Amino acid sequence: MTGFRRLAALMMAAFALLTLMTACATRQHSPVPVVPDDPASAFPAKVSLPGGQPVTLLQQPKRIVSLSPSATETLFALGAGDQVVAVDKFSNYPANAPRTELTGFTADAAAVADKKPDLVIAPDNATQLAEGLKVVDVPVLLTPSAASLDDAYQQIQVIGQATGHGNQATAMVQKMRSDIADIVAKTPKPPQPLTYFHEVSPDLYTATSQSFVGSVYSQFGMVNIADPAGGPFPQLSQEHVVQANPNLIFAADTKCCGVNAAAIAARPGWNTVDAVQRHHVVELDDDIASRWGPRVVDFVRAISNAVGKAQQG
Template identity: 55%
Template sequence: MNRTMPVLVVAAALALTGCATHSDPPASTNAPSTAFPVTVTPTGGKAVTIAARPAHIVSLSPASTEDLFAIGAGQQVAAVDKLSDYPASAPRGDIDAYKPNVEAIAAKKPDLVIVYSDTNNVVSGLEQLKVPVLLLKAADSLDDAYGQISLLGKATGHTAEADKLVAGMKSQIADVVARTPKKPLSYFHELSADGYTVTSKTFDGQVYGLFGLRNVADTAGGAGDYPQLSAEKVVAADPDLIFLADTTCCQQSAATVAARPGWSTLKAVRNGNVVALDDSVASRWGPRVVDLVKAVAVAVQKVS
């Protein structure tokens, strides 16, 4: 799966604050709900043994940072990368997840490091220093997202809290989807104003699929799961809904979309169905995916 371009496109979006509609993560608890040592195996990865309950976690993944605080492991987090901006209490520093430096990470004296990419061979570099590393790649589905939360619960001593969080997310999402009438609508999800988007095979695409929406990128002839569509292809597809995941990073809005040559004629523009999403919520696979589901539901219900 080609993830190079979307990673570059959403880099700025990851640096944004989270959606204000989501409740604050729970306070950390001191009583572990997992016995140590414990061995966990990330999807598609190798088993990692954690000898004792980690107390100095370094997270180089904004989504995992949100997971950790949501399951009550916030007090165990010693440092996060500079793009991990949610929750506000996360100990954000100058670590660059896109150009990770083993020495800089090791200086934080971590007993567990979480990354979503093995850039600069950071995994092997930390393993040589005997630091446990969890490589949690970008989720491809809701089940992947749930699985990462559960794994982090086990790895940090918060199994019960993680299970409760996952159950709550599943319940909320199922309730929202059940209460939203299915409509034969098409949509375009914009990652950037130069046409990068997602297909139905991606994490975001599967969220839209919960509502039975049809993704115009699936048949527009682009390459990969994060294709770049020309403006002409989007105009020709004439989607019922346009979702903007580049509002804060790139200042895109219903007004800027309408001002693009030929776009003012689109159904989504004419009918006021250009939806501004919170960039970070739309690009992360953590607990705030519930907010994304709710935003899509509101947009679908609005279309007559």
């Protein structure tokens, strides 16, 4: 795996890291119920996220730049797509998002200001960018990586409030909560908790229960074999995975790195792993499995399908 691909994969996981194409998970999330836009009187508005500086918006933004793939998905799902004039290179969903070569990690204030934005949404480590745009009076909403579903819901609400789609955000969050609760409730409960390994990159970087991804798996009472390694995104050894013998393996590096069930089964010693022997290697869509936008429902559904199949033998 090249250094660039490894870095990209880790960024997507930590972004989530930044940024289940199986037959069981091809369904898209249900549309949000149609609700009226926020009234013009909703502005000026002051919005903020935990740990971040409050952002004041004098009027509804009409030229939004999103440097976060999760935020981009949220904006379009909320109906704010027409307000988005540019997104970062990793924002590949939806397909009609106006992608550029900008990134939340390297974009400078001049390059972003050239898009003439009246709101920029960026990851919370883009503080230098935020300071630069402050000089030209461009508000910047810095969004931290979500650590839980509640964090994800809160970001959706704040993005909705900041863009004049607060009502839609409330409806979306309510539906996400309901859909996820329903999926989890209908998933058969195994007699013993299933163990799993979530692969972020072929060199065995992973996500523990301390990460957003891990918090989603936790909804099903599953045990993460990486948790003893500590931290949210450790790198495991081949021996660790083989000895832990997980019941399920989730490959979240299918798009970035071409990993699939056959490639995992061909690794030295992995043919003894329970998940490989029972054909319980799940090929996920990297993006769906690393972002905390509205498609997290599809991620939950993919996990549910895998848990159900694992109990069938």
